[in-house]
Structures are given as structure tokens and as C-alpha cells.
Amino acid sequence: MAVVAPTSIILGVGSAIYLEEYAKKNRMTSFIRTNISNLAGVPSVVFGLLGLTIFVRALSLGNSVLAAGFTMSLLILPVIIVAAQEAIRAVPNELRDASLGMGATKWQTIVRIILPAAIPGILTGSILALSRAIGETAPLIVIGVPVIIQFLPAGVMDTFTALPMQIYDWSSRPQQEFQAVAAAGIIVLMAVLLTMNSIAALIRNKFQKRY
Amino acid sequence: MRPSVQEMIAQSKGKKSKKIIEKIIPILLFLIASVSVLTTIGIVLTLIVETFTFFSRVSFFDFITGTTWLPFSNKEAQYGILPLIIGTLKITAIAVSVAVPIGIGAAIYLSEYASETVRRIVKPVLEILAGVPTIVYGFFALTFVTPVLQGLFPEIKIFNAISPGIVVGIMIIPMIASLSEDAMSSVPRQIRDGALAMGSTKFEVAIKVILPAALSGIVASVVLAVSRAIGETMIVSLAAGSTPRFDGDFTGSIQTMTSYIVQVSKGDAGYGTTIYYSIYAVGFTLFIFTMLMNILATYVSKRFKEEY
Numbered sequence: 001m002a003v004v005a006p007t008s009i010i011l012g013v014g015s016a017i018y019l020e021e022y023a024k025k026n027r028m029t030s031f032i033r034t035n036i037s038n039l040a041g042v043p044s045v046v047f048g049l050l051g052l053t054i055f056v057r058a059l060s061l062g063n064s065v066l067a068a069g070f071t072m073s074l075l076i077l078p079v080i081i082v083a084a085q086e087a088i089r090a091v092p093n094e095l096r097d098a099s100l101g102m103g104a105t106k107w108q109t110i111v112r113i114i115l116p117a118a119i120p121g122i123l124t125g126s127i128l129a130l131s132r133a134i135g136e137t138a139p140l141i142v143i144g145v146p147v148i149i150q151f152l153p154a155g156v157m158d159t160f161t162a163l164p165m166q167i168y169d170w171s172s173r174p175q176q177e178f179q180a181v182a183a184a185g186i187i188v189l190m191a192v193l194l195t196m197n198s199i200a201a202l203i204r205n206k207f208q209k210r211y
Numbered sequence: 212m213r214p215s216v217q218e219m220i221a222q223s224k225g226k227k228s229k230k231i232i233e234k235i236i237p238i239l240l241f242l243i244a245s246v247s248v249l250t251t252i253g254i255v256l257t258l259i260v261e262t263f264t265f266f267s268r269v270s271f272f273d274f275i276t277g278t279t280w281l282p283f284s285n286k287e288a289q290y291g292i293l294p295l296i297i298g299t300l301k302i303t304a305i306a307v308s309v310a311v312p313i314g315i316g317a318a319i320y321l322s323e324y325a326s327e328t329v330r331r332i333v334k335p336v337l338e339i340l341a342g343v344p345t346i347v348y349g350f351f352a353l354t355f356v357t358p359v360l361q362g363l364f365p366e367i368k369i370f371n372a373i374s375p376g377i378v379v380g381i382m383i384i385p386m387i388a389s390l391s392e393d394a395m396s397s398v399p400r401q402i403r404d405g406a407l408a409m410g411s412t413k414f415e416v417a418i419k420v421i422l423p424a425a426l427s428g429i430v431a432s433v434v435l436a437v438s439r440a441i442g443e444t445m446i447v448s449l450a451a452g453s454t455p456r457f458d459g460d461f462t463g464s465i466q467t468m469t470s471y472i473v474q475v476s477k478g479d480a481g482y483g484t485t486i487y488y489s490i491y492a493v494g495f496t497l498f499i500f501t502m503l504m505n506i507l508a509t510y511v512s513k514r515f516k517e518e519y
Contacts, residue, residue: 014243022237023244034509036247041435041505042498043442045469046254048476049494053257074250081247107236128342135344138444138469142476142490164346171350171449179354186347197342201335 003069004076004133009126011073012080013115016122019081020088021110040078047075048142056143068162071139076129083125087118120207127200131193137164163189258498261491268485274492280455280466282475282486290489292496294455298372298465299441299500302451305376305461306383306440311433313380314387318429321388322395323417334389341385349449352378357450370452370464378450379443383436390435394428395421431512438504442497444469468497 015036023029051071059067091114099109115122140162163185170182266274269290277291317337321330356374360367367373398421406420407413422429452464453474466474472490 011243011246014240015247018237018240018244022240032244032248035251037509038502038505039247039251041438041501042254043444043469043501045442045444045472046258046494046498046501049472049491050250050254050257052476053261054253074246077247077250105233107233131342132344135342135346137344137346138473141473144476164344167346167350168445168449171353182350183354186350189344190347193342193344194339197339 003066004072005126005130007070008073008076008080008129008133009122012077012126012129013084013122015077015081016084016088017110017115020085021106021114036078036081040082043138044075044136045138045142047071048139050074051139051143068140068143071143072133072136075136075139076133079129079132080122080126083129084118084122087121087125088114090121091117120203124200124204127196127203131196131200134196135164135189135193137162137168140165141168254498258491258495261488262495265485265488265492268488269492278457280471282489288485290485290492292468292493294457295466295468295471295493296496297457298451298455299467299469299497301372301461301465302376302379302443302447302467303437303440305373306380306443307433307437309377309380310383310387310436310440314384314432314436315391315429317384317388318391318395319417319421321392323413323421337385337389341389343382345382345443345445346449348378348382349375349446352446352450364462367462368452368464370450370454372451372461372463372465375446375450376461378446379440382443382446383439386436386439387432390432391425391429394425394432397428398424427512427515430515431508434504434508434511438501438508441504442469442501444473448473468493468500472497 015032019029019032023032048071051067051074055067055070095113095117096109099113100106104112167182167185167189170178170185274290274292276293277289278293279289279291280294281289317333321333325333352374356378357367357369357371360371360374361369402420402424403416406416411419447467448470451467451470453466453470454464455466455471456463471493475486475490
């Protein structure tokens with residue numbers, strides 16, 4: 001999470017600003033747009049294969065927090081980009097024009113006017129995307145995240161395990177006891193997810209009709 | 212009052228750095244936006260390269276026409292992908308037959324019949340349903356749906372295609388419902404009112420007017436949902452078993468493309484073995500399937516869009 005949140009939000013919001021504010025209407029731009037929507041449709045297990053090849057093997061990060069974090073970031077990137085794009089598009093043009101008319105440069109307008117106005121939408125989208133990353137299991141399995149870890153990971157290069165991995169392992173065991181443990185794990189996971197989703201919903205409802 | 216020389220110098224310095232920022236920022240942002248393109252290129256490249264290594268050991272023809280998938284056999288491993296594709300199609304078929312009627316029904320209800328209050332409650336619930344991790348659905352399929360089905364039909368085994376199929380269907384219902392509802396809500400009011408004024412009942416309006424008008428959006432949502440069902444991994448690897456088979460049996464254990472990838476990654480297939488490369492070949496096939504579906508969805512929603 002500590003890896004996924006900054007990586008994906010910086011990349012996602014950056015891409016969205018470019019696409020909404022800077023990009024000219026040419027083939028390159030429409031190519032990037034099509035590409036993002038296609039990327040959103042790629043199964044998560046395929047992202048796992050990408051992570052396994054690029055991050056785990058080619059960059060030899062091993063099955064570390066960092067490798068899994070980068071893979072997850074790429075997985076939720078399209079979701080964040082689309083959410084941020086919508087949020088930026090929803091900022092009324094009058095604000096933009098007024099700021100430019102006051103002599104602000106384009107970048108000043110973006111940082112001081114558009115981003116503050118679009119922050120609630122961006123936050124909502126990002127929280128929803130992160131909650132998706134928390135529950136995602138398949139890429140972790142493909143990367144080769146181990147199931148049994150006795151120690152807390154000490155840094156981003158350490159191996160680790162994740163709650164969905166544990167649930168998968170527990171529920172695929174035949175013993176009855178493990179089913180109960182898996183159910184308990186699911187309750188914890190769902191509690192975290194519901195909390196995140198309700199925070200996202202709260203932010204959205206609070207800031208929904210400002211303009 | 213004219214500004215002093217120092218102030219003017221300070222101003223122009225400030226402007227210069229401003230100008231540089233204004234020049235650098237678009238480039239920087241463009242590079243960030245390219246990350247998503249690079250990701251796609253990365254996916255395609257890794258899949259192609261590793262798949263090529265795979266095909267240098269296993270003939271391409273055997274791969275696409277073979278009806279036996281026996282990678283773990285000691286004597287002679289066989290890589291024919293058809294059983295995995297059949298397994299995937301079984302799951303998808305069940306999922307779609309569960310999700311399409313319920314999803315479209317829910318969409319019609321939400322856009323035509325539901326009051327504002329109902330809609331305010333149902334839409335967030337749909338969103339939450341869409342946010343439930345697939346691993347949770349998998350557990351639900353294995354520990355709830357399968358035993359219930361076994362109670363009804365004793366011949367169903369513990370790992371089967373029906374239970375994960377139904378649950379994958381449940382998983383894609385929110386997607387179909389909310390996308391179709393969007394399509395139906397965007398049908399203009401005049402058309403609705405016109406049909407009502409001609410004396411048709413509310414149900415006739417929904418079926419004969421709204422449904423055809425929103426058809427492109429609905430079809431696109433179904434195609435996207437099919438693509439999700441094909442790529443779904445955790446539900447099938449938990450509840451569908453791991454027996455690749457080339458037949459029409461739904462009651463026994465099957466294996467899909469995704470669950471094969473999970474099965475191999477979970478066990479320690481050594482780096483560089485043919486089995487290791489086979490997951491890329493399977494992943495590539497999977498990628499092509501979902502890619503075609505996504506392109507089809509975009510095409511349908513663009514080509515058959517009704518303009519008002």
C-alpha cells in the first residue's frame with residue numbers, strides 16, 4: 001500500500017492532467033486514450049505475468065513489497081486516470097478562464113485552481129482504486145508472493161504476504177478449521193474495504209454539488 | 212510609481228524560471244501519460260517473447276489444435292490449449308446466462324420503474340457488490356453455492372463448473388446493470404413521452420422503445436462483462452478445480468486458462484522450464500481473447516450508437 005498509493009496516484013493524476021489540459025487533439029492523444037481503456041480491460045492475472053517478468057526477474061526485485069507494489073500500481077493506474085480525468089473535466093471552464101485572465105500561467109492555473117477544485121473527485125477515485133488493489137489476489141500469486149511469513153517485512157525489498165493470499169491459501173485447504181480462519185480473514189478484509197468505500201462515498205457526497 | 216531597477220530584475224528572473232517551468236511541465240506530464248502506453252507495450256512484449264521461447268519447444272500447431280493438456284506428465288507432456296479454452300467458455304456461458312437477464316432486468320427496473328429513493332439505495336449497493344474482492348466470491352462459491360447445489364443435485368462434485376459459473380455471473384451483474392442503466396437513462400425523455408402518449412403501457416415502452424434505443428450500450432456492457440468473466444481468476448481457481456478436460460461435462464472439475472496460470476505460479480515451476488513458459492503462452496491466448504472482446508465492445512458502442 002505504501003508503495004502503491006504514491007506511485008499510482010502521481011502517475012494517474014499526472015496522466016489525467018496531461019490528457020485534459022495539455023494534450024492536443026491528434027492521433028497520439030487518441031492513441032493514449034484508447035490504450036488506457038484497453039488497459040483497464042486486461043485481466044489482472046496478465047498484469048501478474050508482466051510483474052513477474054519485468055519487476056521480479058528483469059529488474060531482479062525478487063518477490064518483494066516493491067515488485068508487488070509496482071505491479072499493483074500499474075493494475076489500478078487506468079482506474080485512477082479515468083477518475084481524475086472526470087474530476088478535472090468537471091471543473092467549470094469559467095474558473096480556468098478567470099485564472100488565465102488574471103495573468104496566471106497555465107501551470108499556476110492547474111496547481112492553484114484546477115487541482116484544488118478537482119481534489120474530491122480524484123480522492124474518491126483513488127480510494128476506490130486502492131480498495132481494489134487491497135483485494136486483488138491473482139497478480140500476487142503469479143509474482144510468487146509466499147504464503148508463510150513469520151516476521152514483519154523490514155523494508156520495501158523484503159518478502160511479504162498479504163491478506164488475500166492468506167485467505168486463498170486457507171480456503172483451498174480441505175480441513176474444516178481453515179475454512180473458519182478464511183471466513184475470519186474475509187471479515188477483516190471486508191471491514192477494511194467497506195471503511196475505505198464509505199470514506200470515498202462520504203467525500204463524494206460532501207463535495208458533490210459545489211458548482 | 213515606476214518599479215525600481217532591482218524589482219524589475221527580480222521580476223524578469225522570476226518570469227524566466229516560470230517560462231522554463233511552463234516548458235518543462237507539459238513534457239514531464241507527457242512522459243507520465245506514456246507510462247500507460249509503456250505498460251501495454253511491456254505486457255505485449257513480455258508475452259510475445261516468452262511465448263516464442265515456448266513455441267521453440269512445443270509446436271504451435273499442437274498448441275492450438277491439441278485436445279490434451281498434460282503439462283505435468285512425466286512421460287510426455289502435452290500442450291493442447293483447447294481443454295483450457297473449453298473450460299473458460301463453460302464458466303463464461305453459465306456466467307452470462309445468469310448475469311444478462313438479471314443485469315438487464317435490474318437496469319430496466321432502475322431506469323424506468325424505480326423511485327428516486329430506491330435508486331439512491333440500490334446504486335451504492337451495486338457499487339459495493341462491484342468492489343467485493345474476487346477471492347471473497349471464490350470462498351462464497353466454494354463454501355456456500357457448491358454445497359447448496361450438491362444438496363439439489365447429488366451428482367455434482369465438490370469442484371465443478373456450475374457453482375463458479377453462477378458466482379462469476381453474480382460478480383458481473385453490477386457491471387451489466389450499471390452500464391446498461393446508464394445507456395437507458397440517456398435515452399431522451401421525448402421518446403419515452405412520445406411512446407406513452409401513443410397509448411403504450413409502461414412495460415411496452417421499456418421493451419419496445421427504450422431497450423432498442425439503448426441496445427448498443429447494453430450490448431457493449433455485456434461484451435465487457437464477458438471479457439471480465441473470461442479473465443476472472445480467483446473464483447475459478449478456488450471452486451472449479453484443476454482438471455483440464457475436453458468435453459461438455461459441467462458437473463465435474465474443470466480448468467480454465469486463468470486457473471492454470473495460478474496453479475503453475477503457486478507450485479514452484481522452475482524458471483526456464485517448459486511449464487514456466489507455458490503460462491505465458493496461455494496468458495497470451497487469454498490476452499488475445501479479452502482484447503478482442505474489448506475492441507468489439509468499443510466497436511459496438513461506436514458503430515451502433517443512436518444519435519439524438
